[in-house]
Amino acid sequence: MVKKVGIPRGLFYYNYFPLWRTFFEELGAEVVVSAHTTKQILDVGVKSCVDEACLPLKVYHGHVSEIKDRVDYLFVPRFTSVSKNEYICPKFGGLPDMIRHNFKDLPTLIDTEVNLRKSKKDVMSAVYEIGSYFTKDYKKVEKAYEKALSEYKSFKERVRKGYLPIDILENHKKIKIKSAEGVLNIAVIGHVYNLYDSYINMNLLRKLAGSGVNTITIEMVDSDIIKEKVGCLPKRMFWNFGRKAVGSALHFIERKDIDGIIFLMSFGCGVDSFVCDLIERKIRRSRDIPFTILTIDEHSGEAGLNTRIEAFIDMIRWRNKNESNVSTYGQYVYPG
Ligand code: SF4
Incomplete structure (x- = not known):
């Protein structure tokens, strides 16, 4: 049976969705994205998240709630760094823990850490770990990532040309x-x-x-x-x-x-x-x-x-x- 991977429509969805979708689809999974943000999604997010959190985190919680019961896996990567010698906001690092703490009955969480602070090459260990949820064939994972990367590059290129x-x-x-x-x-x-x-x-x-x-x-x-x-x-x-x-x-x-x-x-x-x-x-x-x-x-x-x-x-x-x-x-x- 085809496994469904849920991607909440929030935070880094707007940066990396073309890459994630292609990668999971190449590994034979079905990608499900949560609905567009609505008042209901926001209200649920506000209720399920701590008061001190910023608006995007609350919205993300609303999207998790919207999608969690429809999928086999929930993709909530633990982003620490996406470029050499730089960090992402620490709230991204704690995101999988917040989600685990704030929701019951979650599907399997894919919460692999992405930490490229030391080197871009470290991305491959994250890629293998995420891929291992779907196949033990490393060559297949590498091929899927190659295709995903080329999809992502063409997305970025179009954005640089002025597309939103x-x-x-x-x-x-x-x-x-x-x-x-x-x-x-x-x-x-x-x-x-x-x-x-x-x-x-x-x-x-x-x-x-x-x-x-x-x-x-x-x-x-x-x-x-x-x-x-x-x-x-x-x-x-x-x-x-x-x-x-x-x-x-x-x-x-x-x-x-x-x-x-x-x-x-x-x-x-x-x-x-x-x-x-x-x-x-x-x-x-x-x-x-x-x-x-x-x-x-x-x-x-x-x-x-x-x-x-x-x-x-x-x-x-x-x-x-x-x-x-x-x-x-x-x-x-x-x-x-
Ligand atoms: S950088 Fe961090 S605190 Fe600021 S909006 Fe993004 S997630 Fe929230």
């Missing part, structure tokens, strides 16, 4: 953004699981597109550019997200075609609180580019978010049109 990951994952057509007032380019910095879960971000990306905004996210920035930009920091960033976010922000600051920057922040996220503050300081010092922070949690109201987005876009358009790049206090906005 969510549009690829869900087969949406790339939206053609038109606006009588001209298209604005706005960079949105945030975790993939906040940016691409349209329930928890209250449809932020669609709203921006509907207002004539072309959204650029950090996944679209080339890794070499990020590496070069963070090289100027006095201290090396050891958070994987922090490095990408700060490197991308420094790149966006220098791009004259970027009209504004939004930081989408999770309430209660320690990483965000540091990274956002650092980015804001860099923006204020380097260039007078419009910048705003949108904070989300399970109590966020849509009306408040809509007002913030509309005001931000209106302000950019008004400034471009009426101020000719001269600020209200008489200085050139873009020196030189």
Whole structure:
């Protein structure tokens, strides 16, 4: 009988789903993904998770609850590090333990540790361990991983070309953004699981597109550019997200075609609180580019978010049109 592997639609689903799906399918398993986030999923997640957890963790708990009774295995990898000398937020490391503690009657949990801090080569021991749930044939596991990796690379390539990951994952057509007032380019910095879960971000990306905004996210920035930009920091960033976010922000600051920057922040996220503050300081010092922070949690109201987005876009358009790049206090906005 074909075994069903459940993948909760949260956290790193938005980064790695093409890789995971191909790998499990190549090993003969059926992949089942939890439903799209809804109020019910969020409410269950909030009830089953500790109060102090950030919104994405609570949402993830809701997805586990939604899927756990429909599958033979639940894939909840223990992510410690996905790149050399860097760490992922520690909440990812404790995720399988939280899930075990907070739910009864779970299917078999595939909770293999992924720790590439020392070397990328360490990925193979994780791959063999995950594969061993389905076959003892190591060659088959290697082949499945090879195919999964090539699927993942082509996914990443499309994202770099400007597709939003969510549009690829869900087969949406790339939206053609038109606006009588001209298209604005706005960079949105945030975790993939906040940016691409349209329930928890209250449809932020669609709203921006509907207002004539072309959204650029950090996944679209080339890794070499990020590496070069963070090289100027006095201290090396050891958070994987922090490095990408700060490197991308420094790149966006220098791009004259970027009209504004939004930081989408999770309430209660320690990483965000540091990274956002650092980015804001860099923006204020380097260039007078419009910048705003949108904070989300399970109590966020849509009306408040809509007002913030509309005001931000209106302000950019008004400034471009009426101020000719001269600020209200008489200085050139873009020196030189
Ligand atoms: S990085 Fe922040 S938002 Fe992401 S899991 Fe950790 S605390 Fe939550």
